[in-house]
Amino acid sequence: MTATQRATDALIILALMLLAWQALHQAVGATALPAPLPTLSYLAKFLPTARFAANAWATLVSFFYALILSYALGLAIGIWMGIHRLSGAVGEPILISLYTLPKVTLYPVVLLIFGLSVSGRVTFGAMHGVLPVALLTMNAIRNIPPVYLKSARALRLSRWQTVFTVLLPATLPEVVSGLRIGFSLTLLGVLLAEMFAAKQGLGFLIINAMQLLQGEEMITVTLVLFVFAALANMLLLAIDHRLHRRV
Amino acid sequence: MNAIGWIRLAVIGAAVGALELASRSGLIDHRVVIAPSEMADALVRLLISGQANGQIALTFGIVIAAVLISVVVGFALGAAIHALPRVRQTLEPLFATYYAVPIFIFYPVMIAIFGLSVIPILLMGVLTALVAMIIATLNGLDRIPRVLMKVARVHRMGRLQTALRVSLPAAAPHLFTGIKLAVSYAFIGVIASEFLLAPAGLGRIISDAYSDFDNRRMYALMLLLIVVATLVNMALHALDQRWAQRRGIVRP
Amino acid sequence: MAAAPAGRQIHAALAGVTRTYPGAPGNKPVHALGPVDLELWRGEFFAVVGPSGCGKSTLLEILAGIQQATAGTVTFEARPVAGEVPQGLGVVFQEDASFAWLTVWDNAAFGLRRSGTPEAEIRRRVDDSLAFMGLTDFARAYPAQLSGGMRQRVCIARTLVLKPRLILLDEPFGALDAQTRLLMGDELLRLWRRTGATVLLITHALDEAAMLSDRIGVMSARPGRFLDIVETGWPHERNSTIVGEARFGEITGRLWNHLRGESLKSLGYAGMTAE
Numbered sequence: 001m002t003a004t005q006r007a008t009d010a011l012i013i014l015a016l017m018l019l020a021w022q023a024l025h026q027a028v029g030a031t032a033l034p035a036p037l038p039t040l041s042y043l044a045k046f047l048p049t050a051r052f053a054a055n056a057w058a059t060l061v062s063f064f065y066a067l068i069l070s071y072a073l074g075l076a077i078g079i080w081m082g083i084h085r086l087s088g089a090v091g092e093p094i095l096i097s098l099y100t101l102p103k104v105t106l107y108p109v110v111l112l113i114f115g116l117s118v119s120g121r122v123t124f125g126a127m128h129g130v131l132p133v134a135l136l137t138m139n140a141i142r143n144i145p146p147v148y149l150k151s152a153r154a155l156r157l158s159r160w161q162t163v164f165t166v167l168l169p170a171t172l173p174e175v176v177s178g179l180r181i182g183f184s185l186t187l188l189g190v191l192l193a194e195m196f197a198a199k200q201g202l203g204f205l206i207i208n209a210m211q212l213l214q215g216e217e218m219i220t221v222t223l224v225l226f227v228f229a230a231l232a233n234m235l236l237l238a239i240d241h242r243l244h245r246r247v
Numbered sequence: 248m249n250a251i252g253w254i255r256l257a258v259i260g261a262a263v264g265a266l267e268l269a270s271r272s273g274l275i276d277h278r279v280v281i282a283p284s285e286m287a288d289a290l291v292r293l294l295i296s297g298q299a300n301g302q303i304a305l306t307f308g309i310v311i312a313a314v315l316i317s318v319v320v321g322f323a324l325g326a327a328i329h330a331l332p333r334v335r336q337t338l339e340p341l342f343a344t345y346y347a348v349p350i351f352i353f354y355p356v357m358i359a360i361f362g363l364s365v366i367p368i369l370l371m372g373v374l375t376a377l378v379a380m381i382i383a384t385l386n387g388l389d390r391i392p393r394v395l396m397k398v399a400r401v402h403r404m405g406r407l408q409t410a411l412r413v414s415l416p417a418a419a420p421h422l423f424t425g426i427k428l429a430v431s432y433a434f435i436g437v438i439a440s441e442f443l444l445a446p447a448g449l450g451r452i453i454s455d456a457y458s459d460f461d462n463r464r465m466y467a468l469m470l471l472l473i474v475v476a477t478l479v480n481m482a483l484h485a486l487d488q489r490w491a492q493r494r495g496i497v498r499p
Numbered sequence: 500m501a502a503a504p505a506g507r508q509i510h511a512a513l514a515g516v517t518r519t520y521p522g523a524p525g526n527k528p529v530h531a532l533g534p535v536d537l538e539l540w541r542g543e544f545f546a547v548v549g550p551s552g553c554g555k556s557t558l559l560e561i562l563a564g565i566q567q568a569t570a571g572t573v574t575f576e577a578r579p580v581a582g583e584v585p586q587g588l589g590v591v592f593q594e595d596a597s598f599a600w601l602t603v604w605d606n607a608a609f610g611l612r613r614s615g616t617p618e619a620e621i622r623r624r625v626d627d628s629l630a631f632m633g634l635t636d637f638a639r640a641y642p643a644q645l646s647g648g649m650r651q652r653v654c655i656a657r658t659l660v661l662k663p664r665l666i667l668l669d670e671p672f673g674a675l676d677a678q679t680r681l682l683m684g685d686e687l688l689r690l691w692r693r694t695g696a697t698v699l700l701i702t703h704a705l706d707e708a709a710m711l712s713d714r715i716g717v718m719s720a721r722p723g724r725f726l727d728i729v730e731t732g733w734p735h736e737r738n739s740t741i742v743g744e745a746r747f748g749e750i751t752g753r754l755w756n757h758l759r760g761e762s763l764k765s766l767g768y769a770g771m772t773a774e
Binding site: 111218234 | 251254255258259278279302336337338340341343344346347348349350351352353354355356358359360431434435438439442443444452453454457458462465469472473476477480481
Binding site: 392393394395397398400401402403404408412414416417419492493494495496 | 560563565566583584586588589590594595596598600601609610613641642643644697715
C-alpha cells in the first residue's frame with residue numbers, strides 16, 4: 001500500500017469520525033454533546049489557560065512516574081520469570097489471571113493505603129502497566145530460539161557479549177511491544193484513578209465538567225486525551241513495526 | 248495437578264497466609280486491609296443476608312448482555328470486514344490504536360447523552376469488548392488453511408454451506424479466544440464504569456462501601472468479584488485447552 | 500500427442516489451456532501455464548512431472564474446475580468444465596486437508612452427509628472406505644492425533660466414499676519420507692485398481708511417476724507446456740517391486756533427460772545445460 005493510499009485512508013477515517021460526531025450531536029443536543037466546531041474553538045481558548053496547564057501537568061507527572069514504575073518492575077519480573085523457568089511456569093497463570101481481572105476492584109485498597117495522593121494514582125497506573133510488560137518480556141526471553149544460544153557458544157562469545165549482541169536484539173521487538181501496551185494501560189490506570197477520586201488531573205477535569213454540566217470542557221479534555229493517546233500509540237507502533245520487520 | 252500446579256497453589260496460599268498473619272497481628276492496619284478470613288466471612292454473611300443480591304444480579308446481567316452483544320456483533324462485523332479487503336485496509340489503523348485509547352474517558356460523555364442509567368454502563372462493556380472480538384474474528388478467518396476452501400469447492404458446496412460447515416469450524420479456536428477476551432473486557436468495562444459512577448450495581452456498592460468506611464462490606468464484595476472473575480476465566484481456559492488439544496493446537 | 504487407441508475413451512481433456520495472472524501493479528502479467536493440450540483416457544494412471552513452479556498444480560486445479568483457464572477449453576466426460584467442480588471428480592491436495600474438528604469417521608462421511616444419502620448407506624460406505632485405507636482402528640480419533648501420512652489417508656478415504664470416476668492428486672505424498680512414499684505408492688495402485696477410476700497424479704518424484712503410471716506427461720519450466728508423453732507399458736497388476744526392472748531405469752532416465760535442462764532453467768541457471 002502506498003503512502004498516498006495510507007494518507008487518504010487516515011483522512012477517510014478522520015472524516016467519518018467527525019461526521020459521526022456531528023450526527024450524534026444533532027441527535028442529542030449541545031448540552032449532552034457539543035458539536036466538533038464549537039469544541040475546537042473552546043479548545044483553542046482553553047489550552048493556553050493556567051487551569052488546563054496545571055491539570056495536564058498533574059496527569060503528566062503521575063503518568064510519568066507510573067510508567068517508570070511499570071517498566072522497571074515489569075522488565076525485572078519479566079526477565080526473572082523468563083530466565084528462571086520454574087518461576088515462569090508457576091507465575092505465568094497468576095499474572096494472566098491478574099491481567100484479566102478488573103483491577104479497578106482493587107482500587108479501594110490503593111485508596112485506603114495512599115489516600116487521595118499522587119502515590120495512589122501512580123500505584124494504580126503501575127498496577128495496570130506492569131503486567132503486559134512482564135508477560136511479554138517473559139515470553140520474549142522464553143522464545144529465544146535455542147539455536148541462537150548454541151551459535152553464541154560456537155562463536156565463543158563472552159557472557160556480556162551474548163547478552164548484548166544476541167539476547168538483547170533477539171528479544172527487543174517483543175519487549176518493545178510489551179512496553180507499548182504497558183504505555184497505554186498505565187495511562188488508562190492513571191486516568192481511571194483521576195476520574196474516581198482526585199482533585200486534579202485531566203481525568204478529574206472530565207468527570208468534574210460532566211457533573212457541572214459543562215459539556216464543552218468535558219468533550220474538549222476528552223478530545224485532548226484521545227488525540228494524545230492515539231498519536232503516542234501510532235509513534236510506538238511505528239517503532240514496533242520497524243523492529244519487527246527486521247526480525 | 249502436576250508439580251507446578253502444587254507449587255503455584257502453595258505460593259498463593261503462602262501469600263494469603265502472610266496477609267492473614269499480618270492483618271491479625273496488627274502489622275497491617277485494620278482500617279486499611281482486613282484479614283482474608285474476615286473477607287470470606289463477610290462475604291458469606293452478605294450473600295446469605297441477600298442484601299446485595301439485587302445489585303450482584305444486575306451487574307452480572309449487564310456483563311452477560313455486553314458479552315452476547317459484543318460477540319454476536321463483533322463476529323458479524325469481523326466477517327463482513329474480512330470479506331471487504333479494501334475496507335479492512337482502511338480500518339486497520341483504527342483497530343491497531345483502539346485499545347491504546349483509554350476508553351473510560353468517554354464514559355462521562357455517555358452519561359451526558361444517556362443519563363445516569365445502565366445504558367452507558369452496558370455501552371462501555373460492549374465498546375470495550377467489541378473490537379477484541381472483531382480482531383479475533385479477522386484473525387480466525389485469516390488463518391483458515393486455503394486448502395480447506397478448495398476442499399469445499401471439490402465437494403461442490405455453496406457459499407453458505409462452506410461458511411457454516413468449513414469456515415466456521417476451522418476458525419473456531421480463534422473465535423473462542425475472541426470470546427474469552429470479550430468476557431474479560433466486558434467485565435472490566437462494566438465494573439469500572441459502575442465504580443466510577445452508576446445508579447446501581449456491584450461496582451457502585453463497592454464504591455459506596457468505600458465512602459462509608461464499611462471495610463467489611465467493601466472487601467467482601469471485592470472478594471466476590473475476584474473469585475467470580477477468576478472462576479469464569481479458569482472455566483473458559485479449561486474449555487479452550489480441551490478443544491485445542493483435540494485439534495492439536497498447542498496452547499501456552 | 501498420440502490419439503486415444505481403439506477401445507479407449509477420452510475421460511477428460513484440456514485443449515489450448517493457458518493461465519495468466521495479472522502482474523503486480525506496474526509489472527507484466529505472469530504467464531504461468533500453457534498452452535497445454537492433454538487427453539486423459541478412461542481408467543488410466545497418468546502422472547505429470549516437471550520442475551517446480553512450472554504450473555503442475557495450476558493444471559490440476561484448472562482440470563478440476565477450481566481455477567478458470569485464461570484461454571482454452573476443459574472437458575470432463577464430454578461436458579465442459581467451467582467455474583464449478585463437476586460431479587464424479589475427486590481431489591487430494593498436498594497440504595493436510597483433513598478437518599481438525601471432526602473425527603476420522605466424520606471426516607470420511609463429510610461428503611456423503613450433504614448428499615441426502617440414507618444413514619445406513621453412509622455407514623456402510625464410510626466403514627468400507629476406512630477399512631480399505633487401513634483406518635478402521637482410528638475411526639474415533641481426531642486428525643491431530645495421527646501422523647501426516649495417516650491424515651493424508653483420511654483425505655483419500657474422504658474422497659473415495661464419493662466414488663469418484665476421476666481422481667486428481669496434487670503431490671499427495673510430498674511431505675512424507677521416502678519409504679512411506681513408496682508404500683503409499685502401492686496403496687495408490689491398489690486404490691486405482693479397486694475403484695477403476697482414472698487417476699492423474701502430480702509428483703516431483705520421477706521414480707514415483709515411473710513406477711506408478713501408464714503414461715507420464717513431462718512439463719517444461721514456466722510457462723509449463725508438455726514436452727513429451729512417455730508410455731511406460733507396465734502391466735495393470737503392478738506394484739513397487741517393478742523398480743527392480745531394467746525398463747524402470749530407462750523410463751526414469753528418459754524423464755530426467757528432459758527435466759535436467761528444464762530444472763536448471765527453473766532454478767535460474769538458464770544456459771547451463773550439458774555440464
